[in-house]
Amino acid sequence: MHIPTRLALLAACAASLALPAAAQPAGPIKVGLMLPATGTFAALGDMIEKGFKLHVQEQGGKLAGREIQYFRVDDESDPSKATDNVNKLIKRDQVDVLVGTVHSGVALAMAKAAKESNTLLIVPNAGADAITGPMCGPNIVRSSFSNWQPGYSTGVVAAQKGYKRAMTITWNYAAGLETVKGFTEAFEKGGGKVIKDLSLPFPGVEFQALLTEIAAQKPDVVFAFFAGGGAVKFVKDYDAAGLKKSVPLFGSGFLTDGTLEAQGAAAQGLQTTLHYADSLDIPKNNAFRKSFALTYKQNADVYAVQGYDAAQLLAAGLNAVKGDMGKRDAMLGAMRKATVDSPRGKFTLSAGGNPVQDMYLREAKGPNNEYRSVAVKALADPARGCKL
Known part of the structure; x- marks a missing residue:
């Protein structure tokens, strides 16, 4: 090899090593999905996962430019197995974000583990009042409801x-x-x-x-x-x-x-x-239901909405820090201040991390739960016992 060529190569290598960390390609964001895949709530877990993945897919398969890598655990809706299951994701897989679950008893164990390990937890269903009450934390938010x-x-x-x-x-x-x-x-x-x-x-x-x-x-x-x-x-x-x-x-x-x-x-x-009705006639819901039906060949339901909005909340945080999860406090702050344009209608988060949202009166008609009226406008969970 000619001397000038070798010098050029060495200079190029030195220059690449001198690049700031931000310029280095970032790896995937690890999302741990702890949802029921068997038992009474299996269908609910399936819809949550589909909703979450639909939003990611609509963003081109990335959030804030970062690939999403999924890790899955079947929680079996069994609280006695919850701690071991969540630790598979936190300790074994070292996920960046936990998403789960349906059963409130399992979710309480997830929230405890998330607090102890300071892992970001987005709850896409389980409404246990304590999660946004006495167990509330800056790293715990919900895209669903409180019981x-x-x-x-x-x-x-x-x-x-x-x-x-x-x-x-x-x-x-x-x-x-x-x-x-x-x-x-x-x-x-x-x-x-x-x-x-x-x-x-x-x-x-x-x-x-x-x-x-x-x-x-x-x-x-x-x-x-x-x-x-x-x-x-x-x-x-x-x-x-x-x-x-x-x-x-x-x-x-x-x-x-x-x-x-x-x-x-x-x-x-x-x-x-x-907090959702199938026939809500707003642009976001109409677009969501069409996209979901085209993607999965089935109609969306509230569980799909909650999964979709869990991904929207994560995206709000990641977009605010341009995908840099090292800026964790800024990311969590952005998630908590976000106004989510949800198929249920726009919602914000309360101080406890729970959606402040309209509650709808619906009537079962044919295959749908049809909107009849707003039962309570912008209902906020009282978050009793929450101290942040």
């Missing part, structure tokens, strides 16, 4: 309709009990009285004895929280017991979201409240 929100908004509607005596029914676990608590707070504030709370162990579906008790008590209205496969059986059993015709059934929107097709005629006409 209190749909319960409270349904209680507002039931009281406004003039019902005075209510019964509630749910699984005996965090999501159900907290949602019922929200309903009771609003319903009794509006002049009603909850005369009895009924529950059964999660994920049990033996409803007959409880339905018999509802028939005997003859309340003005029943409020129910179930989701996934349990919601399908409950709605069918409620109708088969003849109660649908005699005691109006209201629910958190998860009673009929993602379950309408399986519930069939038994669900038609049921009214629920949630």
Whole structure:
């Protein structure tokens, strides 16, 4: 090799080594998806993942110029396995971001691990009040709801309709009990009285004895929280017991979201409240539903929306720091200050990291939960016990 050529090569190598770190190509951002892939909530986890990936795909497969690398763990909706499962992502895979989950009991363990390791956690479903209450942290945000929100908004509607005596029914676990608590707070504030709370162990579906008790008590209205496969059986059993015709059934929107097709005629006409309605006629929702249907050959639901918005929140933070996750405080601050243009309508985050969002009254009609009215405008979770 000629001397001048060798000198040129050495100079080029030296110049490349002298480049600032920012100029070096950045590796992928590691996203750990801890969602149910089996059991009662498997379909919900699938929709969340599809929604998240759809937003990334719409950005050309990158967020803020960074490739996204996915790591997946099936959490099985089993709180007893949650700590081991989340540590696979945090310690083994060393993910930059945790996204999960559906089951509130599992999410509480995820939030604890995220706080201890200071890992960014975006919760795309589980509404456990404590996550944005006593367990709140600057590195924990939610793209979904707190359990209190749909319960409270349904209680507002039931009281406004003039019902005075209510019964509630749910699984005996965090999501159900907290949602019922929200309903009771609003319903009794509006002049009603909850005369009895009924529950059964999660994920049990033996409803007959409880339905018999509802028939005997003859309340003005029943409020129910179930989701996934349990919601399908409950709605069918409620109708088969003849109660649908005699005691109006209201629910958190998860009673009929993602379950309408399986519930069939038994669900038609049921009214629920949630932060999303299939027929919301706003440009963002129309575009989202079209994109989702074209990509996955199925209709989007609230779980898909929450997954999509989890990716939108992450993108808001990454865009603010041009993809540099080393600027973590600035990234987290941008996520918390973002206004997310969601298919549900625009929302911001509360001090506790939970969406401040409109809650909608919906009615099950055909394959959709159709928008009827705004049940409560810009409802903020009270974040009781949150100290940041």
